[in-house]
């Protein structure tokens with residue numbers, strides 16, 4: 016059996032892995048990336064995640080038909096896939112090996128490329144294998160012919176007339192908006208009673224109302240009984256379905272890795288256990304991205320790369336624990352974005368705050384773009400005047416939230432954003448208004 020030896024081995028061609036491969040090569044170190052599927056070079060985000068889904072959402076906003084949107088999505092995907100592949104693979108000291116990786120021991124990995132077995136050894140090993148959809152145990156889910164995950168939903172030949180979505184999380188809500196815009200009749204079924212449980216109730220209620228008004232049916236607190244070829248039965252009621260999208264979370268890709276052979280331990284929730292430097296319980300093995308838990312976002316995988324890269328080639332000061340301000344955006348319409356504390360969390364923690372709140376409609380840009388729905392909220396520390404957290408539910412909030420994150424990171428008092436000169440008409444100007452609207 017052929018054995019190849021490298022200083023560095025990366026398992027999975029995800030975001031962190033490819034950034035690290037490039038950096039290792041540029042620092043004069045050889046490195047191999049092992050990827051199980053050529054179509055996944057570049058990982059989830061460019062191929063079956065963020066980029067294709069957002070391309071379809073934007074295509075819907077531009078009133079493209081489903082077929083044209085799909086064609087655009089395939090083009091974007093190809094561009095990003097090629098860019099991601101060549102960005103790493105064209106580096107002189109980077110090799111790519113196709114196949115499923117599994118540990119033989121702490122330094123040796125077996126690679127199975129459709130039955131052809133080879134071995135790779137490495138001084139350092141980096142696991143960046145991402146996550147995969149959870150398929151819950153629902154009667155008929157494996158037999159019914161119309162069940163898809165997010166990946167399948169973005170590869171459909173035709174628009175389903177009735178789409179039932181199981182799960183009202185990120186994927187469920189984003190895909191509901193997307194398919195609703197293309198013209199499907201969308202029904203969301205969610206077993207929890209509480210819609211968007213992590214958000215403040217006033218924010219969640221407005222979003223739920225907007226979603227329903229846009230034509231999406233939402234049923235909360237319903238147990239899913241079974242899936243058939245043309246329906247989903249939940250809470251004793253049958254919902255017609257030409258397609259059923261299962262969007263019930265994603266679990267780490269570890270089942271094939273045989274981590275026990277390398278002494279790599281897991282957290283109780285099944286993700287790979289890491290320390291503050293992202294090192295696993297084996298001292299030559301690191302884990303980065305979705306596979307280690309701690310938030311499944313492209314930009315966190317990027318930041319995991321920064322931590323490991325800083326440990327290898329920098330001053331070693333970057334740690335996981337210094338990542339305190341992490342924004343997120345849910346690409347519904349308009350977008351929901353958040354960073355820091357919200358009211359329910361501040362109250363739970365007993366944190367004192369001043370509250371600022373306003374509807375989006377008074378912001379001039381909302382009229383210009385004819386998207387007047389939305390709400391803005393901010394919490395400010397009464398002592399320091401620093402921003403504790405902001406929730407933005409409005410057009411382009413996914414851009415504006417990054418400005419707020421920066422202000423928070425720089426410990427900027429809220430008055431700076433209140434008095435900042437913003438260009439006009441922009442959604443950023445909303446921050447001028449928000450920080451003048453204190454709720455007393």
Ligand SMILES: Cc1cc2nc3c(=O)[nH]c(=O)nc-3n(C[C@H](O)[C@H](O)[C@H](O)COP(=O)(O)OP(=O)(O)OC[C@H]3O[C@@H](n4cnc5c(N)ncnc54)[C@H](O)[C@@H]3O)c2cc1C
Nearest residue numbers: 027029030051058059064065116144145304305311312313
């Ligand atoms: C539909 C959808 C939409 C999303 N939208 C957003 C968004 O808008 N914004 C955002 O920030 N995040 C979004 N995400 C999440 C984001 O895509 C992920 O958090 C991110 O891509 C994770 O990157 P990663 O580096 O952990 O690994 P990944 O990019 O998942 O890469 C892991 C790679 O490892 C390979 N692999 C797995 N097991 C093995 C093995 N044993 N051997 C060899 N190779 C293996 C896989 O094939 C894959 O290519 C979305 C996800 C989905 C599914």
Ligand SMILES: NC(=O)c1ccc[n+]([C@@H]2O[C@H](COP(=O)([O-])OP(=O)(O)OC[C@H]3O[C@@H](n4cnc5c(N)ncnc54)[C@H](O)[C@@H]3O)[C@@H](O)[C@H]2O)c1
Nearest residue numbers: 151182183184185186187206262263264265311344345346
């Ligand atoms: N905009 C973004 O950044 C973005 C977009 C898409 C996905 N993502 C990432 O991908 C991850 C996965 O997304 P997701 O929507 O699949 O997961 P999620 O965790 O966001 O939501 C899963 C939903 O499914 C429900 N659910 C769980 N088990 C169920 C069951 N057995 N039956 C019915 N419903 C069930 C949950 O109550 C929850 O509402 C997200 O957590 C996020 O990190 C991010």
